[in-house]
Amino acid sequence: MAAEEPLLRVEHVTRSFPRPRAEGGGLLHACDDVTFDLGREGAEIVSLVGESGSGKTTLARLILGLDRVDGGHIRYRGRSLATLGARDWLAHRREVQAVFQDPYGIYNPFYQVDRVLEQPLRRFRLASGRADERRRMEEALGAVDLRPADVLGRFPHQLSGGERQRIMLARLYLIRPRLIVADEPVSMIDAALRTMFLNILLDLRQEGMSCLFITHNLQTAFYLGGRCLVLYRGRLVEAGQVDDILSHPAHPYTRMLMDSVPSADPGQRWKDEIPARAVESGQAPLPTACAFVDRCPAAMAICRAERPRLRQTHTGQHAACFLYDPAHTGLGDANRTPQACPDTLVGG
Template sequence: MSEDSKLRIENVTKLYGYGLLGLKKFKALDNISMDIDLTKPRIVVLAGETGSGKTTLLRIIMGMVKPNIGRVFYKGRDIHKLRGSEAKWYRREVQPIFQDPYETFNPLRKIDSYFYDTIRNVVGIKNRGEAEHRIDESLRFVGLSLDRVKGKYPHEFSGGELQRISIARALLTHPKMLLADEPVSMLDATLRVGILNILKNLKEKLNMVIIYVTHDLSTAYYIGDDISIMYRGTLVEYGPISKVYQEPRHPYTYALLESILEPDPSIRERYPAIKPSSIELKEFLIPGCRYANRCPYAKEICWHTLPPPTNVDGVVVRCWKYLDYKQS
């Protein structure tokens, strides 16, 4: 895989302040590394509990947040160093879809104005007829049309329709990658499958790479090709979703999946009972594995040293359990 054909997240760490005046720091993200092949259409899921760092990582990939340590490369270019025409190129190539469709659009602004602004300022199409054709094409991909949205305000649409409109706006630039931050979490269950199917169609028909952030593992399994499990700012397991679901390696992954899967005695025998969670910030401050406080396998090294990524049958896992380690 060449540098020009991948998204490379390299040792990304992000610090945030806490305590009086925020002078103390904790690692909201700690040494995150991951490569995504842009030549293969796929949906990569970032999954984990609220506060695991999923959205922070996504915003770093968007370029909205800059890491304290580490870099993000898209097709060989450091995205946080892009300026001028290169920054505009990245905005065309990589488009976001946000969680709350009602917060995406100004309630006092007509929906079609967002489309015309994107066409003019990002895509660079000035001709009105050509612009309207492009807008209508994007809207029809999600089951709407320009005539349906022209002159209307956000309150005239349902949440599901607004999320489809958000996807259509993102499609205007003909992006190569979409960054979807929990795009169905604010929708009724009856509307979720429709949005998920649109994302699957984007992958299959437009050959897109989609990074899909969620805490809902049932939708993750329905839509995903690969999955990254995050816990307290660390990436604990990453691989094909079928392998991760069928045989979770990291104790946290098992605990997470156990909450949605049918009880299977053959799986349970491999994992002792999980301890209840401690205070979240306390776990962020552990210098080693953040899961050590809850893990039934934790040993001394787990508390002090973050385990390196280890490939186990095609799945990358960060756990001392899978390393041939002998404590001196």
């Protein structure tokens, strides 16, 4: 990997699905020209937030290689996934690991949960023998506060959702991937376990593992810190340091996500959960307009005529909104020095 290559680069990625005729037919752009980097300067956690249907899981599946892009590229360590051969995919599957909301689906109900830990050890040849396998499994379970005697030898249905999720974390300890793609991993577990889960991710980052963390819960993104990407109807509408976005949400959509009631506790200024709303029930956004225009209190004529690109705001993050383009607002405010977002970097 060239020194300047980020671990992951999502480059103008588009993925569309046919829309049912009852909804007007045509194509639904689940991901629409999405560009961002992750891990340019060492391991990092980037949160991806957006309401239901905004394209988060679609993006996760593309990065994991479970689906293919229609346009653009996903580059992992500098190489487009479209060019990987069978051996490269084995390495990719080891280095890029998924954690899903409820991992029940990846457990085979007929096998003891041990298999979830044994399989990667064998597939990726990580242990030197049976005894080493057992030692590694016990060590990994200990790292996530599980007693081997409580979980090994059991079947998936005999464990709680939190225990199943912790075993997935233990699996990460065993595999030590470079990139974790976590899709709503804490939305079904209780608050104490949620904190533990997030702390483990922060520890893993210290050990050199990066993470794309998908969440509806903006407080979770705040807890993790680092960079945050806001996705709306398949498009990135805001990107930057989560602290900057928290204190000065730039895009009207991001502002809408914030609690309107001011609070002394900055962590409490986020709405707890983004409402799950069927945003696709209306007309598909025009390719030549802002996707938020119909809901935007600040919409201008230009917002219906042109698609806004990510531009840097005066508070440091990037927002895809003409409010940050003096050519359209006519503000010419010296404090606003928007620049087109460099193609190579969003945030960072």
